[in-house]
Amino acid sequence: METIDGNWIMKGCRRSDRGCLHSPEDLLDLIQRIGFLPLFSNSIPGFSVEEHTPGSDWWTDDPATDPWAWRQVLAPNRYVAYGKFFDRKAGFVSKEWFPAFANYRRDGYDYEGMYEDGKLNSRCKRILDVLELNEDAEGKACLTSELRKKAALEKGFEGALTELQMKSFLLMSEFRQKRNKKGIEYGWHVAEIMTPETKWGWNDVNSVSESPEESWQRIRQQIRKYFPDANEQSLRNILGIRK
Numbered sequence: 001m002e003t004i005d006g007n008w009i010m011k012g013c014r015r016s017d018r019g020c021l022h023s024p025e026d027l028l029d030l031i032q033r034i035g036f037l038p039l040f041s042n043s044i045p046g047f048s049v050e051e052h053t054p055g056s057d058w059w060t061d062d063p064a065t066d067p068w069a070w071r072q073v074l075a076p077n078r079y080v081a082y083g084k085f086f087d088r089k090a091g092f093v094s095k096e097w098f099p100a101f102a103n104y105r106r107d108g109y110d111y112e113g114m115y116e117d118g119k120l121n122s123r124c125k126r127i128l129d130v131l132e133l134n135e136d137a138e139g140k141a142c143l144t145s146e147l148r149k150k151a152a153l154e155k156g157f158e159g160a161l162t163e164l165q166m167k168s169f170l171l172m173s174e175f176r177q178k179r180n181k182k183g184i185e186y187g188w189h190v191a192e193i194m195t196p197e198t199k200w201g202w203n204d205v206n207s208v209s210e211s212p213e214e215s216w217q218r219i220r221q222q223i224r225k226y227f228p229d230a231n232e233q234s235l236r237n238i239l240g241i242r243k
Contacts, residue, residue: 009055010050010055010058011041011048011050011051011055012050012051012053012054012055012056012057012058013051013052013053013054014054015054019052020052020053020054021049021052021053021067022065023064023065024063024070024073024074027049027052027067027070027074027092028074028077028079028080030052031074031080031092031093031094032079032080032094032096033226034094034222034223034226035093035094035096035097035219035222035223036085036086036091036092036093036094036097036101036219036222036223036239037049037091037092038085038086038089038090038091038238039067039071039089039090039091039092040089040090042086042087042089042234042237042238043233043234043237043238044223044227044230044234044235044238045227045229046227047223047227047230047238048091049067049070049091049092050067053067071090071175072174072175072189074092075172075173075174075175075191076173076174078095078199078200079094079095080092080093080094080095081093081094081095081098081171081196081199082171082172083165083170083171083172084161084162084165084166085101085165085166085168086238086239087237087238088162088166095200095204097219097222098168098196098200098205099204099205099206099207099208100208100210100215100218100219101168101215101219102168102196102205102206103206103208103210103212103215104212104213104215104216104219104241105166105167105168105241106167106168106169106212107119107212107241108211108212110137111128111133111137111169114167120163120164120167121160121163123151123153123156123157123159123160124160124163124164124169126151126152126153126160127147127151127153127157127160127161127164127170128164128169129151130142130147130150130151131147131193131194131195131198133195136197136201136202137169137195137197137198137202137205138195138197138198138201138202139194139195139198140194140198141173141174141192141193141194141198142192142193142194143176143178143190143191143192143193144161144190144191144192144193145178145190147161147193161193166241167241168196169195169196170193170194170195170196171193171194171195171196171199172191172192172193173192173193173194173198173199174191174192175189175190175191175192176189176190176192177189177190178190216240219239220235220239223235223239
């Protein structure tokens with residue numbers, strides 16, 4: 001996606017193209033095959049949901065055909081994780097590849113060790129504290145609107161939330177509407193946040209026995225299997241850790 005004269009221009013495909021996605025089930029199959037898939041186009045050509053869908057299908061509010069709505073369909077799916085995982089932008093990681101992804105992104109730390117070593121700031125800790133994580137980083141889910149209030153973060157909330165997703169400590173598990181005092185839903189759908197360990201269990205997320213660098217090499221090889229022309233800088237920009 002690019003902006004020209006203030007207008008968003010989608011880098012979509014034709015509906016008749018062989019790789020065109022026509023349903024959330026098609027998208028799920030592609031995510032599971034590749035392992036990683038950003039929502040929007042980036043410096044690796046073809047490596048996005050956007051480039052595998054017709055531009056005219058976006059933001060139509062039809063969950064059957066609108067790729068923007070598909071993220072709401074797939075976020076609760078047990079086989080994928082959805083969050084701001086790619087250069088601070090949204091996308092999907094398969095359950096199969098998430099352990100290697102988390103091992104690399106966390107760089108050998110758990111969340112407490114990362115905070116103690118100054119690699120997570122106090123805003124991040126306040127968010128994690130709200131989720132009441134146990135020793136296995138399992139906790140409860142919370143809508144972002146509620147999480148902001150409970151963490152008492154008027155400033156820096158979005159940045160901290162993104163940072164925790166980039167480091168693979170949080171994901172968007174579902175999209176739900178708020179409820180009023182009578183229990184009636186209203187307004188836009190809001191992301192629900194939880195840890196990957198809460199979604200899948202500690203053992204599933206922390207199942208690799210390799211170094212973060214070894215996980216990175218496997219991730220690189222996996223992406224280059226499908227995108228052989230991706231250069232090192234592009235891979236680092238989209239899949240790497242911001243130091």
